[in-house]
Amino acid sequence: MVPLSYYLLLSGILFVCGVLGFLIKRNIITIFMSIELMLNGVNLSFVAFAAHWHMMGNLRALSGQVFVFFVMVVAAAEAAVGLAIIIAVYRTRETLNVDQVNLLKL
Amino acid sequence: MTPQTLSPLLCTIPLFPLAGAAINGFLGRQSSKKAISAVALAFCGLTFFVAVFIAANFSSASAPYSFSLAHWLRSGSFSVDFEFYLDQLSLVMLLVVTGVGFLIHIYSVGYMWDDDGYYRFMSYLNLFMFFMLTLVLAKNYLVMFIGWEGVGLASYLLIGFWFTKDSAAAAGKKAFIVNRIGDFGFLIALFLMIKHFGSLDFTHVFAAVRSLPAETAGTGTLTAIGLLLMVGAAGKSAQIPLYVWLPDAMEGPTPVSALIHAATMVTAGVYMVARSSAIFERAPMAMMVVAIIGTLTALFAATIGIAQTDIKKVLAYSTVSQLGYMFMACGVGAFSAGIFHLMTHAFFKGLLFLAAGSVIHGVGGEQDMRKMGGLRVYMPWTFLTMSIATFTIAGFPPLAAYFSKDEILWKAYSSPYGSWVYWLIGVITAFLTSFYMFRLWFLTFFGDYRGASAHDGHDPRTGAPAPHGQEHGHGDPHESPWVMLGPLVILAILSFVGGWVGIGGRFEHFLAPVFQSGGTAQLAQEAAGEAGGKWTETFLTLISVGVAFLGLYFAYLLYLKRHDLPAKIAQSLGGLYQAVANKYYIDELYAALFVKPLVDGSTTILWHGVDQGVIDAAVNDSADAARHVSDKSRHMQSGNLRSYAGWIAAGGAVVIAYMVWMGVR
Numbered sequence: 001m002v003p004l005s006y007y008l009l010l011s012g013i014l015f016v017c018g019v020l021g022f023l024i025k026r027n028i029i030t031i032f033m034s035i036e037l038m039l040n041g042v043n044l045s046f047v048a049f050a051a052h053w054h055m056m057g058n059l060r061a062l063s064g065q066v067f068v069f070f071v072m073v074v075a076a077a078e079a080a081v082g083l084a085i086i087i088a089v090y091r092t093r094e095t096l097n098v099d100q101v102n103l104l105k106l
Numbered sequence: 107m108t109p110q111t112l113s114p115l116l117c118t119i120p121l122f123p124l125a126g127a128a129i130n131g132f133l134g135r136q137s138s139k140k141a142i143s144a145v146a147l148a149f150c151g152l153t154f155f156v157a158v159f160i161a162a163n164f165s166s167a168s169a170p171y172s173f174s175l176a177h178w179l180r181s182g183s184f185s186v187d188f189e190f191y192l193d194q195l196s197l198v199m200l201l202v203v204t205g206v207g208f209l210i211h212i213y214s215v216g217y218m219w220d221d222d223g224y225y226r227f228m229s230y231l232n233l234f235m236f237f238m239l240t241l242v243l244a245k246n247y248l249v250m251f252i253g254w255e256g257v258g259l260a261s262y263l264l265i266g267f268w269f270t271k272d273s274a275a276a277a278g279k280k281a282f283i284v285n286r287i288g289d290f291g292f293l294i295a296l297f298l299m300i301k302h303f304g305s306l307d308f309t310h311v312f313a314a315v316r317s318l319p320a321e322t323a324g325t326g327t328l329t330a331i332g333l334l335l336m337v338g339a340a341g342k343s344a345q346i347p348l349y350v351w352l353p354d355a356m357e358g359p360t361p362v363s364a365l366i367h368a369a370t371m372v373t374a375g376v377y378m379v380a381r382s383s384a385i386f387e388r389a390p391m392a393m394m395v396v397a398i399i400g401t402l403t404a405l406f407a408a409t410i411g412i413a414q415t416d417i418k419k420v421l422a423y424s425t426v427s428q429l430g431y432m433f434m435a436c437g438v439g440a441f442s443a444g445i446f447h448l449m450t451h452a453f454f455k456g457l458l459f460l461a462a463g464s465v466i467h468g469v470g471g472e473q474d475m476r477k478m479g480g481l482r483v484y485m486p487w488t489f490l491t492m493s494i495a496t497f498t499i500a501g502f503p504p505l506a507a508y509f510s511k512d513e514i515l516w517k518a519y520s521s522p523y524g525s526w527v528y529w530l531i532g533v534i535t536a537f538l539t540s541f542y543m544f545r546l547w548f549l550t551f552f553g554d555y556r557g558a559s560a561h562d563g564h565d566p567r568t569g570a571p572a573p574h575g576q577e578h579g580h581g582d583p584h585e586s587p588w589v590m591l592g593p594l595v596i597l598a599i600l601s602f603v604g605g606w607v608g609i610g611g612r613f614e615h616f617l618a619p620v621f622q623s624g625g626t627a628q629l630a631q632e633a634a635g636e637a638g639g640k641w642t643e644t645f646l647t648l649i650s651v652g653v654a655f656l657g658l659y660f661a662y663l664l665y666l667k668r669h670d671l672p673a674k675i676a677q678s679l680g681g682l683y684q685a686v687a688n689k690y691y692i693d694e695l696y697a698a699l700f701v702k703p704l705v706d707g708s709t710t711i712l713w714h715g716v717d718q719g720v721i722d723a724a725v726n727d728s729a730d731a732a733r734h735v736s737d738k739s740r741h742m743q744s745g746n747l748r749s750y751a752g753w754i755a756a757g758g759a760v761v762i763a764y765m766v767w768m769g770v771r
């Protein structure tokens with residue numbers, strides 16, 4: 001029986017990795033992967049809490065599990081749209097460096 | 107003819123001219139002038155025909171007639187309908203307005219034919235007829251007020267008809283604004299009536315008023331209503347202190363001056379006061395104010411008329427003066443005498459203006475009498491008709507104004523409300539009237555022609571084109587066409603015989619049902635006074651005819667026999683003559699007292715202070731603030747994706763830190 005805090009610690013490490021990757025990396029694809037990392041970090045804490053409450057005796061504590069499915073669906077949709085955007089950006093700008101995709105500034 | 111069949115005709119009377127105005131107003135630009143004239147004259151003539159038909163079938167026994175066209179306001183127990191009403195008083199007004207109006211429509215065809223705005227002019231004239239007939243036929247004060255405001259609008263449009271001329275546009279505005287002051291009083295009187303009687307219907311209000319005792323103390327609701335109505339009447343009918351707009355209104359085309367500013371619209375105030383006779387009879391103080399204002403105006407305007415050189419200005423001041431007579435009559439309780447003079451005045455003053463228009467037309471737009479003279483040779487018909495009008499207004503028997511003016515003077519002397527002071531001022535005014543009218547007559551038609559014979563058809567003072575076409579070069583003065591002379595002749599006949607309806611008090615008896623407010627004792631007293639004062643009346647009549655001759659003689663002496671005298675007299679009078687010639691500086695006084703403080707106050711306080719300092723400043727400063735803040739904060743939008751992510755992460759960190767610190771769960 002792994003204690004809850006381990007899961008949460010791992011979840012936090014994954015999330016922070018995602019944030020740092022998002023902030024540091026310049027390649028759009030990598031940034032994209034960092035977002036997935038953050039989402040899955042959160043997912044992990046969802047299921048961890050769900051399992052925790054289930055074990056504590058609340059047999060109906062399934063909302064954490066359900067949320068994870070929602071997050072997966074949204075992440076899949078986001079990946080589809082996001083990748084399409086990335087391809088469109090690459091076709092016009094011929095780069096994947098986000099620092100060079102800044103035409104919308106003032 | 108029964109009231110059931112006659113009453114529905116009432117609503118057609120105002121609607122015909124409205125249709126004419128709409129057709130000419132919307133389609134006139136594309137139509138030929140012949141079609142425009144046909145439409146305008148047909149609808150106006152139709153109205154006149156209906157009016158005559160109604161008059162022919164009118165019976166005093168079944169009067170008053172009334173017809174409700176539609177509901178208007180319903181609010182609790184208070185209601186106002188579009189209702190028309192015909193009694194003896196409205197019938198007189200109806201015939202005067204449609205009859206004189208129709209003649210002036212015909213005249214306008216000749217006078218305005220060469221003007222570019224011909225269709226506009228005809229449309230406005232018809233519109234005026236619509237509003238004037240609404241005013242006259244209304245059954246309650248609110249519908250009357252529609253007409254009242256409407257004729258003001260028509261008057262504004264027609265005074266400023268040649269709106270490219272600055273003076274005309276300014277005169278239109280002046281008329282409108284001065285009338286607004288009067289209308290304000292009228293409106294408050296209506297509110298008082300709603301408050302105290304719960305109705306604006308003539309029948310209800312007068313019945314309620316008649317059940318009240320007379321307010322002899324000089325204070326109270328009825329006195330207040332009466333005085334406020336008089337404020338309205340003073341505005342519309344150009345009485346002191348609101349008369350200043352009427353002389354300026356002469357900037358309009360001459361048929362307009364004849365129709366609106368002499369024969370019909372300006373008498374609306376007299377009609378309204380006479381219509382409200384029940385109220386005034388219960389408020390003797392208000393009556394006295396009416397009489398005093400009327401008397402003073404009559405004298406005041408007549409003195410100004412003496413020194414004017416513009417032919418239309420003389421007639422304008424004469425109109426103000428004659429309106430003063432009518433108010434004097436109303437003020438001494440002789441409402442039927444006031445209405446009688448209103449009717450004869452419509453004939454002879456309409457004629458005077460139309461004849462003056464014919465003169466102006468004949469000499470190519472010149473209005474200065476000093477540049478006329480000797481015109482009787484060139485325009486015999488105009489001379490003939492104008493002479494009849496001049497002798498009429500001066501009060502020579504047996505012409506129309508002799509009867510009506512004499513009636514007023516006698517009533518001013520003999521009525522229980524009257525006094526010899528009113529009579530004396532009235533007689534002095536009659537002398538002045540006779541003098542300035544014969545002065546005009548001699549200057550215009552006698553002596554030698556003093557104008558430039560090769561006139562270019564332009565008004566020399568303003569440079570605006572004369573109302574008359576320029577295609578035939580203006581050589582010698584010439585007679586006007588018959589389309590203009592016809593109405594002159596008809597009006598001359600009416601000015602001659604129009605007063606005969608009053609012989610033996612027939613006119614007064616005809617109107618008696620309207621003004622008989624149950625004061626039988628007063629009527630009996632009047633009858634007794636008349637029977638006892640036969641000699642006094644004859645004597646007073648002789649005096650007023652005498653002063654008419656005196657005016658004729660003085661005018662003859664000064665303006666025909668001894669040309670040099672007027673200038674000498676003017677010089678010896680010095681300052682007084684200057685004051686009279688400059689209309690007692692009333693316009694300047696009003697400008698200094700009211701206009702300038704208003705303009706200055708509006709400029710410094712309202713414009714620079716409130717509008718620019720508060721309202722504009724609030725809007726502009728908030729916009730500036732938003733711009734400055736945005737200017738600073740826009741640098742956050744660097745376009746750098748990772749910096750945005752940084753902001754989000756930082757924000758998230760702050761929120762989490764806050765939650766941890768506050769212990770939010």
